Amino acid sequence: MMTTAAPRTMPGLSRTARHRIRVAAITLVVLAAWEVLGRFGLVAGGALPAPSAILEAWWADWEEYPRHILATVGTAAAGFAIGNGVAIVIAIATQLVPAIDRLIRPLVVVLFCLPVVVAAPILGIAFDDPWPKIALAVLLVFFPTLIATQVGLRGAPGDAVSVVRSAGGGALRALFLVRLRAAVPEILSGLQISAPAAVLGAILGEFIGGRWGLGIYLVGSISSGNPAIIWAIGLTATALSAILYGVLGLVRLWYGSTEKLLTLDLPSTRRVAGSALRKALERVGWLIAGLAVLIGAWYAFIASTGLPVTLMNSPTEVFNTLVTSDRAPELRAELGEAFLSSLSPAVIGSAAGILFAFVLATLFATFPSIGASAMPFAFISQTVPLVALAPLIALAFGRGPATVVAVTVSVTFFPSLVTIMQGLAGAPSGPLDVLRSVNAGRFAVLSKVVVPNAVPHLLASVRLAVPRALTGVLIAEQLITGTGLGGLLSQARGYLDYRLMWAIAVVVAVFSLIVYGLAQLAEDGVLKRRR
Amino acid sequence: MTGIALDAVTRRYETAGGGVLALDGIDLELPEFSFTALIGASGCGKSTLLRLLGDLDAPTSGTVTVDGESPSRLRKQGRIGVAFQDPSLLPWRSVRRNIALTLEASGRRVDWARVDELISLVGLQGFERSKPAQLSGGMRQRVSIARALVLEPELLLLDEPFGALDELLRASMNLELQRIWLERPSTTVMVTHSISEAVFLADRIVVMGSRPGRVHEVVEVPFARPRDSALLSSPEFHELCDVVSSTLSAAITASGARDAAALDS
Numbered sequence: 001m002m003t004t005a006a007p008r009t010m011p012g013l014s015r016t017a018r019h020r021i022r023v024a025a026i027t028l029v030v031l032a033a034w035e036v037l038g039r040f041g042l043v044a045g046g047a048l049p050a051p052s053a054i055l056e057a058w059w060a061d062w063e064e065y066p067r068h069i070l071a072t073v074g075t076a077a078a079g080f081a082i083g084n085g086v087a088i089v090i091a092i093a094t095q096l097v098p099a100i101d102r103l104i105r106p107l108v109v110v111l112f113c114l115p116v117v118v119a120a121p122i123l124g125i126a127f128d129d130p131w132p133k134i135a136l137a138v139l140l141v142f143f144p145t146l147i148a149t150q151v152g153l154r155g156a157p158g159d160a161v162s163v164v165r166s167a168g169g170g171a172l173r174a175l176f177l178v179r180l181r182a183a184v185p186e187i188l189s190g191l192q193i194s195a196p197a198a199v200l201g202a203i204l205g206e207f208i209g210g211r212w213g214l215g216i217y218l219v220g221s222i223s224s225g226n227p228a229i230i231w232a233i234g235l236t237a238t239a240l241s242a243i244l245y246g247v248l249g250l251v252r253l254w255y256g257s258t259e260k261l262l263t264l265d266l267p268s269t270r271r272v273a274g275s276a277l278r279k280a281l282e283r284v285g286w287l288i289a290g291l292a293v294l295i296g297a298w299y300a301f302i303a304s305t306g307l308p309v310t311l312m313n314s315p316t317e318v319f320n321t322l323v324t325s326d327r328a329p330e331l332r333a334e335l336g337e338a339f340l341s342s343l344s345p346a347v348i349g350s351a352a353g354i355l356f357a358f359v360l361a362t363l364f365a366t367f368p369s370i371g372a373s374a375m376p377f378a379f380i381s382q383t384v385p386l387v388a389l390a391p392l393i394a395l396a397f398g399r400g401p402a403t404v405v406a407v408t409v410s411v412t413f414f415p416s417l418v419t420i421m422q423g424l425a426g427a428p429s430g431p432l433d434v435l436r437s438v439n440a441g442r443f444a445v446l447s448k449v450v451v452p453n454a455v456p457h458l459l460a461s462v463r464l465a466v467p468r469a470l471t472g473v474l475i476a477e478q479l480i481t482g483t484g485l486g487g488l489l490s491q492a493r494g495y496l497d498y499r500l501m502w503a504i505a506v507v508v509a510v511f512s513l514i515v516y517g518l519a520q521l522a523e524d525g526v527l528k529r530r531r
Numbered sequence: 532m533t534g535i536a537l538d539a540v541t542r543r544y545e546t547a548g549g550g551v552l553a554l555d556g557i558d559l560e561l562p563e564f565s566f567t568a569l570i571g572a573s574g575c576g577k578s579t580l581l582r583l584l585g586d587l588d589a590p591t592s593g594t595v596t597v598d599g600e601s602p603s604r605l606r607k608q609g610r611i612g613v614a615f616q617d618p619s620l621l622p623w624r625s626v627r628r629n630i631a632l633t634l635e636a637s638g639r640r641v642d643w644a645r646v647d648e649l650i651s652l653v654g655l656q657g658f659e660r661s662k663p664a665q666l667s668g669g670m671r672q673r674v675s676i677a678r679a680l681v682l683e684p685e686l687l688l689l690d691e692p693f694g695a696l697d698e699l700l701r702a703s704m705n706l707e708l709q710r711i712w713l714e715r716p717s718t719t720v721m722v723t724h725s726i727s728e729a730v731f732l733a734d735r736i737v738v739m740g741s742r743p744g745r746v747h748e749v750v751e752v753p754f755a756r757p758r759d760s761a762l763l764s765s766p767e768f769h770e771l772c773d774v775v776s777s778t779l780s781a782a783i784t785a786s787g788a789r790d791a792a793a794l795d796s
Contacts, residue, residue, distance in 0.1 A: 159619030160632075166585045167682055168609035169636030177635055181623055 047395035049228040054235065057228035064217070065236065071212035072240065075130055075202035076195075079137020083198070084145045084191060086138070091149035095179065096171050101150075106290035107297050112143040113512040115471035116204050117478065117486065118505040121493050124208045125501075126305040126312065133205025133213070140201040145190035152186025153179045188255060192248040196241035196385065203237060203388040207479075214240070215388060219479065222391045234392045238384050313502035321499040322506075331500065334488065335507060342473050342484035345401060349408020350469035354461055356409070357416035365424040365450055366442055386411045390472070394480045401483075404476040411472040416461035423457025424450050455526055463519035467512050474508070533563035533598050534718060535584065535686070540593035541743075542579055553579045554590075555743035561735070563598065566712065566719045568729035568736045570775070572783050576744025577722045578690055584720060585613050585688045597686050597718070605686060609637025612679030612717070616691040618671040620663040620678075626650065627659045630678045637682060649677040652711055669700045676708070680715060687712075689721040693728070705731050706760065713757060726775050730768060731758060736775055740782040747782035750775055 031051055037043050038050025049057075058065075094101035116136050123132040156179040164174045206215025218233045295315055302312040309317050322328055322335075364374050390407045397403040427450045435445050477486025485504055492500035540557040543550050553576040561567050569577040582588040583595055586602035597605050605611050612633070620629045630649060631641045650659055653673040663671055672692055679687060692708075693701045705728055712719060712732075723729050729736045733752050740747040752771065754762060762768050 157619050157621070159615045159617050160621055162585075162587055162615070163613060163619060163633060163678065164636040166587060166606055166611050166613040166688070167633035167636040168607045168611075168638070173636050173638070177632060178621065181621070 043396065047227055049231055053228040054231045057226070058232040058236070061229070061232070067212050068214050068217045069236065069240065071210075072199065072202045072206065072214045072237070075133045075205060075213065076137055076198040076244075078130075078134045079201055080141055080191075080194060080198040082134065083138035083141030084194060087142045087145035087190070088149050088187065091146050091153060092175065092180075094150060095153040095175065102286045103290055103293050106287070107294045108143065108146065109516060110294060110509055110513060111139060113467045113516050114139075114505070114509045115467055115474055115512065116140060116201065117471055117474040118489065118501075118508050120204060120208050121489065121501050122312075122505060123205075125498065126301070126307065129210060132208055133202055133210070136205040137198045137201030140197040141194040144193045144197065145187070148186045148190030148193070149183060152183025152190075155186070156182035184255065185252070188248070188252040192245060192252060195244040195248050199237065199241045199244065200385040200388060203385055204475075207388075207475075218388065218391060222394075222479070227395050230391055230395060234389045237388060241385055311498050313499060317499070318502050318506050321503050327499075331503065335485075335503060338483075338485045338488040339507065339511075342470075342477065342486065345404040345408055345476075345484075346469045346473045349405045349472065350412040350462075350465050352405070353409040353412030353469075354416045354458075354465060357413050357461070358420055358458060361417055361420040361424055361454075362446065362451065364421060366446055384414070386414065386472075388475075390476045390479050394476070399480055401481065403480055404473055404484075407476040408469050408472040411468045412465040415468065416465055419457050419461040419464065420454055423454030426457075427453045456523055459519055459523040459526060463516055463523065466515045466519065470508060470512055534565065535559065535561040535567075535720070536594075536596045537580075537583075538594045538596075540580075540583065540590045540595060542576070542583065542588065543591040552743035554583075555745050557593070557744075557746055559737065559746060559749075561718065561720070563718050564716045565735065566733045567721070568733035569720065569722045569739060570724070570726065570729050570736055570779060571739030571744075571747070572741050572779075572786065574744075575739040575741035575782075575786070577739050579744065580739075581688050581690050581720060581722050584686065585611055587613075602686075609633070609639065609682050610685045611688065612682050612684035612686070613688045614672070614675045614679045614690070614692045616694040618663070618668075618675035620671055620674055622663050625660050625662060626655060626666070626674050629663065629674055630681050633678050633682050639682075646681060649681050652680075652714065653677045654707065669696055669704060672696065672704065673707070676711070680711065683715065684717055687717045687719040689719065691722050691724060694724060701725070701728065702760070702763070708732065709757060726772050726779070727763070727768075730771050730775060731763065738775065738778045738782050740786040742786050747785065748778050750778060 034048070035050045035052060038048055038053060042048075090100075090104070094104070116139060119139060120132065120136060123135045126132070127135060153175070156174075160178050160182075161174045164177055169177065202213065203215035203218070206213035207219055210216050214233060214237045218230065218237070221229045221233060224230075298315060302309065302314055305312055313321070320328075322332060325331075364370055386407075389410075390403070393406050393410060394403045397406045431449045432445065435449060473484065474486040474489065477484045478490050479486075481487065482490065485508065489501065489504050491497070492504065537557050537559040540554060541552065542554040543552050557580065569580060571577050579588065583590055584597065584602055586606040595602055602611070621632065624632065627643070627646055627650065630646050631643075634641045634646075647659065650656060653676060655670060655673055655677070658666065658670065663674070666674070672695075676689075676692065679689075693704050696704060709732060721729075721732065730752055735752060736750040738747045738750060739745065750771075754767070
């Protein structure tokens, strides 16, 4: 980053010690202010309870917690193990046989884009408890680790791979002698990011039902209307995520790798030789093959459950529901209305979240001393199971549309902040030095090098925010307002209307795929012009 | 036949703005156990040529043979050794295990006695257990060369192995390389930017022109081996350096490539 302010001398204390003292002081001030605000019910008519009240609520119910925590940890651990295992194996397979990567890409993107809320009821039908919850955790864990491992395997020192190859080694030898070991830092980062994701998946899965788990506990206590109780559960879930994130962070530190910044980019496709027409045809060919794999996976999923198509709709069943059946016109109207009503909070919320993140990240980049102290918090913010904390946000924003927007802002803001900060921090040092050597001002450095360098990150954060925003909107609607697609989904579950559930899932998945694809195209366009 | 034979070799790359002809109609014959230096402006395709010999890349047209066989066959049998400008050592492996890497990669049993013998050949005794991060640049490059030699390759390919070293260190590494090469002769091709390095080490210098990459002229180097540092200050040495230098200038002028761009890899 840019220059850091020269430290003022404070005799007898190291820099880190002073930094810690400052952080502790700020934390104490914030806690004190929070206590005052809470005690006097100054925020949203008492929606924000004082820390002491939260502690009291926690203490009053402390006997309840261990079983809920254990249940959530168990589900998260199973999802973590399965999701990461599968992700790493698939990443290795795609490294050895690049065609696999292209074939499964549509499937992988759909699994990433499919908001867990719409997947949850389907998994609830497909599997017996506790597998739906574990499956949700697997879904959330899979993508980050897959991408991290792929990036790590691909990023192995190229010359070292050449040395192995020129000595007669094949792809397998290159994998075992160089790539796997070189990818360990990325794999560890993937595992670290996926630990809170597993907790989030477990909690969202527990919203479906069951007896034990922090998710079910949280949903169950919404009706109590006691903010302190809801906060106590929410903070427990947050602490659990943060602890797991921290433990894996220690493993990474012990291994000696620094914080790897993952932008969650899908590795770019190899350039193909030949005319533009041939390239286009080849691309379309791969896309068709990939879609075939996707649909095949859909049928395989149905077959694996052994359930009838009335419960487990196939693509043709969904087509019937939406297009040819008697119900179709009425259903389409209903879906369309719900979709539009969900769309505006999703758009407003994610736009506001990303914009806010961009402004704050730019501020941090302009004033590096603030940025340096904010970076750890930005990273920790990733561990907060925000989507699951919709009930907390509802306390402050009431039961109206404002809550839906607020949830969406909160779930898009923090991840975007981290991604954009990485982009701003990653400005090339050469041009920065050049500008510094001609004594360019902060604004010039920012507008000429730092911000342009972060444009791909900004676009990536849009792409990655879409599924999160939809998940946020649907959760808020389902748990709090009962409107839009989330409300419709609740209804479908209430009436055991499986066709409607599938229709909603497909509509939402297709929509987020389209937005994801558009964002990806914009990103590719920007990156291409830079080559 | 023995040695290296390139017959009408071209290599074309597809890029966003159409194709780039990296190599065009390369015809070369290099005898067995010869030492050849490839020299030319950036972007003349000399590294590409080296990669073709090592089967790390394939020609678009034309044939490459080494001792009458395809480079691919040689590579798969572990009969090629390579060293790059970047020593590209594995940071998690010790010196010994880094040298053993190519043996493992070619599927042979690691003969630790031979690894240790090579360590002393390249003058790294006492550093067997060190990690790359603890070594100087010159020492890392010695490891990289030992790693290439441990296979006892028939074909040794060196891509600016001393390009990142300072002038003095480079001169002493050149002496070392000559000593090692005389002890373990193999057909060697070395890409370099340094005219004096080329003249000091090679039997013949292939001067290349760019856009498209092609052979401009081959300069023979008559000096007997072993060559010592006294040669470096002899008039004959400087005369030959001047010849190579003007040939290189002519090649560059002919290419009109003073602005020679990328594609050095």
